[in-house]
Amino acid sequence: MSRQAKVNPKKIGIIGIGVxxxxLAQALLNNGIVNRETLWAAAKTEKSCEKARAELGIPVYRDYAEELKxxxxxxLCVKPHKISDVLEGLKxxxxxxxxxxxxxxxxxxxAVMEEQLVTPNPLIxxxxxxxxxxxxxxTAITAGSFAEDAHMELARTIFNAVGECVELDEHHFDAVTGLCGSGPAYLYLIMEALADGGVRVGLPRDTALRIVSQTVLGAASMVKDxxxxxxxxxxxxTTPAGCTIAGLLTLEDGKIRSVLARAVEEATITASGLGQKKY
Ligand SMILES: NC(=O)c1ccc[n+]([C@@H]2O[C@H](COP(=O)([O-])OP(=O)(O)OC[C@H]3O[C@@H](n4cnc5c(N)ncnc54)[C@H](OP(=O)(O)O)[C@@H]3O)[C@@H](O)[C@H]2O)c1
Incomplete structure (x- = not known):
């Protein structure tokens, strides 16, 4: 899966080294976008700095002013309600x-971040x-007022190296959060439930999970390819009178289609309020 970047940035800093x-740090290192000399990170507490240093083998600071030049x-990988503090600190x-x-x-x-920043930094x-x-x-990306093609290219380089990257208007971002940011969690739940089904009909748990993972991967590849x-x-x-139609009808009885679509809708609504939350 690893892809080599076309243009590697000289140094990347990650502010907020949580989940x-x-x-992203691991992904950038794994994919050769940066190495341990050209990546640094920051956290709020010394405990988190220490933990991240041990896990990633990169410098992790509480005060990173010296690194900026x-x-x-x-x-910026802090929680939405911490972005304002971070921008203030950067200023x-x-x-x-x-x-x-x-x-x-x-x-x-x-617009909110640019207004606070004042300086014309390119922002994506x-x-x-x-x-x-x-x-x-x-990953979906969208450009701020001062981000030029070269900046978008750099962002694409970073995110293409760790998967796929699409460019979208900012008004779609809450929807992308509800579908793509939260999406893996929905699929983990579905996979867990399918594995439970396998266990229910006698498969060992680890075998059931292995079968589910490969089946989901295979189905996703079929759709993509x-x-x-x-x-x-x-x-x-779905063969006539076969087992797949029996399983599918059971899923439809449980309203799986609308439940999943509504989950995306609900997550999108919640995402739209995250920037204003105080926690
Ligand atoms: N989780 C997902 O799947 C996902 C997907 C897409 C986007 N996001 C976005 O990713 C962002 C981060 O989420 P997360 O789940 O990774 O959060 P998290 O695990 O809570 O990590 C937040 C990190 O930010 C640090 N931090 C807080 N205030 C700081 C400050 N003033 N200066 C420097 N570092 C500071 C924290 O340090 P301490 O530990 O020392 O407090 C911690 O390392 C959020 O904005 C979220 O919306 C998340």
Whole structure:
């Protein structure tokens, strides 16, 4: 899955090295976008800094002002309600105006961040998901007022190296958060339930999970590689009076289609409020 980047940035800083920051750090290292000398990170507490240093083998700071002058790209990976503090800190630290900022905070609009920043830094909003760590992520990006083609190219280089990357208007970002940011969690739940089904009919748990993982991977590849509609692929495996139609009707009885679609809708609504939340 690993893809080599076309243009590697000289130094990347990750502000916020929690779940997502670590995922991206690991992904950037695994895919050769940066090495341990050209990647640094920051956290709020010394405990988190220490933990991330031990896990990633990169410098992790509480005070990162010194690093800013050599850094080309800053990935902002703090919770949405912490973005404002981070931008304030960057302003005080004299953030050079040419540093590209890429925010992955859900629900935090570009206009709000640009208004606070004041300096004309190129800013890109991105919404990645956790499979980035295995090179199979999905990320949407959108450009701020001062982001030029070269900055978007750099962002594409980073996110293409860890999966796929699409460019979308910012008004789609809450939807992307509900579908792509949260999507892996929906699929983990579905996979767990399918494995439970396997266990119910006598399969050992680890075998059931292995079968489910490969089946989901295979089905996803069929949809991606064939370019055919999932309904057409489903018809192909649904023989008259067979077992698949029996299983499918049971799923429809449970309203799986509307339950999943409504889950995306609900997550999108929640995402739209994340930028204003205080926690
Ligand atoms: N989770 C997902 O699947 C997903 C997907 C797409 C996008 N996102 C977005 O990713 C962002 C991060 O989410 P997460 O789940 O990774 O959060 P998280 O695990 O809570 O990590 C947040 C990190 O930010 C650090 N931090 C907080 N305030 C800081 C400050 N002032 N300066 C420097 N570092 C600071 C925290 O340090 P301490 O530990 O020391 O407090 C921690 O390392 C969110 O905005 C979310 O919307 C998440």
């Amino acid at each position: 997502m920051g670590k995922t 050599d850094t080309e790209v800053l990935l 005080k630290a004299g953030l050079p105006a040419n540093v590209l900022l890429i925010s992955i905070a859900a629900g935090k609009a570009i 909003r991105a919404m990645p998901n956790t499979p980035c760590v295995v090179g199979a992520g999905m 064939s370019g055919r509609h999932p309904a057409a692929l489903r018809d192909d495996v």
